[in-house]
Amino acid sequence: MTELWQGLTRAIELIIALDSEVMTIAGRSLAFAATSCSIATLIFLPLGSLIHFNRFYGKRVLINITQTLYSMPTVAVGLFVFVFISNAGPFGNLGLLFTPAAIVIGQTLLVSPVITGLTISALSGVDKAVTETAISLGANRIQATALVVREARFAILAALIMGFGRAISEVGLSLMVGGNIKGFTRTITTAISLETSKGDLELSLALGMILMFLALVINISLNRIQHRKE
Amino acid sequence: MALLKATGLSKEYEKRPVLKKMNLAIEGGEVLAFIGPTGSGKTTLIRILDLLEAPTSGRINFNEIDVTHNKHARLEARRMMSYVQQKPVVFSMNVYDSVACGLKWRHEKSDLIKRKVDDALALVSMSDYRTRNARTLSGGETQRVAIARALVTEPEILFLDEPTANLDPISTSKVEQVIRDVIREKKVAVVMATHDMVQGQQLATRIGVLLDGELMQVGSPDEIFGSPVTQKVAEFVGIENMLPGTVIKHEDNLLTIDVDGSHVQAVSGHLTGDCVYVLIRPEDITFSLSKEVTSARNILHGAITGLTPMGPLMRVEIDCGFPLIGLVTRNSAGDLGLETGRYIYASFKAAATRVIRRWV
Numbered sequence: 114m115t116e117l118w119q120g121l122t123r124a125i126e127l128i129i130a131l132d133s134e135v136m137t138i139a140g141r142s143l144a145f146a147a148t149s150c151s152i153a154t155l156i157f158l159p160l161g162s163l164i165h166f167n168r169f170y171g172k173r174v175l176i177n178i179t180q181t182l183y184s185m186p187t188v189a190v191g192l193f194v195f196v197f198i199s200n201a202g203p204f205g206n207l208g209l210l211f212t213p214a215a216i217v218i219g220q221t222l223l224v225s226p227v228i229t230g231l232t233i234s235a236l237s238g239v240d241k242a243v244t245e246t247a248i249s250l251g252a253n254r255i256q257a258t259a260l261v262v263r264e265a266r267f268a269i270l271a272a273l274i275m276g277f278g279r280a281i282s283e284v285g286l287s288l289m290v291g292g293n294i295k296g297f298t299r300t301i302t303t304a305i306s307l308e309t310s311k312g313d314l315e316l317s318l319a320l321g322m323i324l325m326f327l328a329l330v331i332n333i334s335l336n337r338i339q340h341r342k343e
Numbered sequence: 344m345a346l347l348k349a350t351g352l353s354k355e356y357e358k359r360p361v362l363k364k365m366n367l368a369i370e371g372g373e374v375l376a377f378i379g380p381t382g383s384g385k386t387t388l389i390r391i392l393d394l395l396e397a398p399t400s401g402r403i404n405f406n407e408i409d410v411t412h413n414k415h416a417r418l419e420a421r422r423m424m425s426y427v428q429q430k431p432v433v434f435s436m437n438v439y440d441s442v443a444c445g446l447k448w449r450h451e452k453s454d455l456i457k458r459k460v461d462d463a464l465a466l467v468s469m470s471d472y473r474t475r476n477a478r479t480l481s482g483g484e485t486q487r488v489a490i491a492r493a494l495v496t497e498p499e500i501l502f503l504d505e506p507t508a509n510l511d512p513i514s515t516s517k518v519e520q521v522i523r524d525v526i527r528e529k530k531v532a533v534v535m536a537t538h539d540m541v542q543g544q545q546l547a548t549r550i551g552v553l554l555d556g557e558l559m560q561v562g563s564p565d566e567i568f569g570s571p572v573t574q575k576v577a578e579f580v581g582i583e584n585m586l587p588g589t590v591i592k593h594e595d596n597l598l599t600i601d602v603d604g605s606h607v608q609a610v611s612g613h614l615t616g617d618c619v620y621v622l623i624r625p626e627d628i629t630f631s632l633s634k635e636v637t638s639a640r641n642i643l644h645g646a647i648t649g650l651t652p653m654g655p656l657m658r659v660e661i662d663c664g665f666p667l668i669g670l671v672t673r674n675s676a677g678d679l680g681l682e683t684g685r686y687i688y689a690s691f692k693a694a695a696t697r698v699i700r701r702w703v
Contacts, residue, residue, distance in 0.1 A: 246431070248395060251421055
């Protein structure tokens with residue numbers, strides 16, 4: 114118990130003193146998660162919109178599969194990416210393994226079902242009469258689609274924040290394809306894993322508190338967005 | 344030249360007919376109301392005419408151009424129409440931006456948008472609400488904003504689907520006044536669907552009666568409410584006295600009709616032996632305690648079987664060999680001392696009746 118208390122006290126000191134190692138790791142985690150979420154947004158938000166606005170055979174099945182993939186294990190995604198970018202894999206010659214790029218690719222894949230699926234849910238939540246009203250007012254297909262996306266903006270933003278939360282909190286994927294290399298691919302979660310196994314509870318707790326703080330910020334943002342929607 | 348012409352228009356949902364072989368022409372600037380009970384196909388008809396839905400069969404011409412299926416022609420035509428839904432949705436933006444949407448989609452210049460939106464909001468008395476979040480408006484205010492949003496694009500034809508169906512009496516009155524102002528000030532054809540016959544009668548220059556997906560009769564309000572062409576239309580427009588009978592005498596279009604052994608005289612061209620319904624509007628019947636000398640050819644004697652207050656009026660049912668329903672003011676009912684069981688005289692003119700064929 115004493116050890117835990119000492120660890121907590123030291124952790125707070127590290128945060129207040131803006132310890133360079135703690136801040137660097139936290140900054141790197143934020144950068145990886147933000148980059149992967151931005152890329153996923155650029156690709157999978159339009160994809161989710163396309164799925165929502167078009168009728169095609171197997172649409173329901175596709176949505177069900179997407180929603181199932183929300184809980185895809187991070188190590189499964191890590192393994193998948195590893196197979197492709199390892200030296201023996203089809204993209205082995207690119208030398209991506211154990212680089213930040215590998216983590217970003219993995220996290221992008223990890224959050225893609227969340228962003229795609231929640232975008233579809235967000236758009237489905239918009240009253241169908243909005244589209245009809247827009248069309249009756251002379252909007253073409255693109256203008257009507259843009260209006261529906263605008264109407265769903267708060268729910269879509271919530272989807273992006275959810276994706277960001279999943280990216281920043283994952284550990285298995287970063288360990289497998291990032292290699293937890295100090296000063297290069299070490300993130301908050303992989304650092305916690307390593308430092309805890311080494312017995313350095315102070316650094317682990319400090320990083321854990323930062324991670325929890327980020328989770329709190331995400332939660333407050335979600336609530337505020339929800340409140341604005343209401 | 345008709346502004347909008349529908350030919351042989353039919354619509355089916357899962358092989359269930361909703362509209363049946365409908366022909367219709369809408370002239371520029373006219374006010375046409377479709378009346379009919381819930382589920383008669385009014386909304387479907389409006390949506391098809393507004394090109395939101397395609398008909399199962401038939402053709403729609405707008406300004407003589409066939410717009411039934413051509414995607415580009417439909418968008419062009421739709422940009423000259425506007426539609427206000429029964430429960431209009433407002434967008435998550437302020438009133439001004441919500442009304443301006445249609446103009447922005449047409450890539451109008453911002454100064455023109457401002458002028459037109461201001462004019463439209465003034466027309467519906469919503470100028471003070473321009474910065475309000477449209478989602479915070481009441482039902483009546485939302486309806487008025489929806490009308491402004493529909494009018495701001497200066498359509499040639501405005502479709503209104505049950506414009507006051509979900510509103511309280513005060514909001515209804517305000518929206519009806521807005522519609523009157525629109526009809527008076529704008530050179531726009533207004534096509535509305537309503538189950539409120541009084542509203543249709545007050546606002547429209549022409550009325551179409553829609554029953555079970557069929558356009559049963561189109562005509563002026565006087566024609567529809569005074570001379571319904573079928574039993575179904577007569578029942579729908581509230582002609583409570585529909586007396587089944589047989590023409591027993593025809594003399595210079597003055598018919599004597601046997602109704603359950605009593606004789607009723609009516610003006611019509613039917614022939615002796617024809618099975619008919621005699622239609623008499625309750626407000627065309629006069630009641631008296633004694634047999635007065637009047638120009639009315641029909642004077643019937645009977646006992647009062649029911650008295651029902653209806654606001655300032657009293658609905659009087661008498662049995663004069665057949666049931667007959669009339670209306671008197673409540674003051675007159677008091678003066679006459681009307682009460683159940685009392686015998687009174689009911690009189691009505693032969694010219695006040697309408698005779699339609701009864702298929703047996």
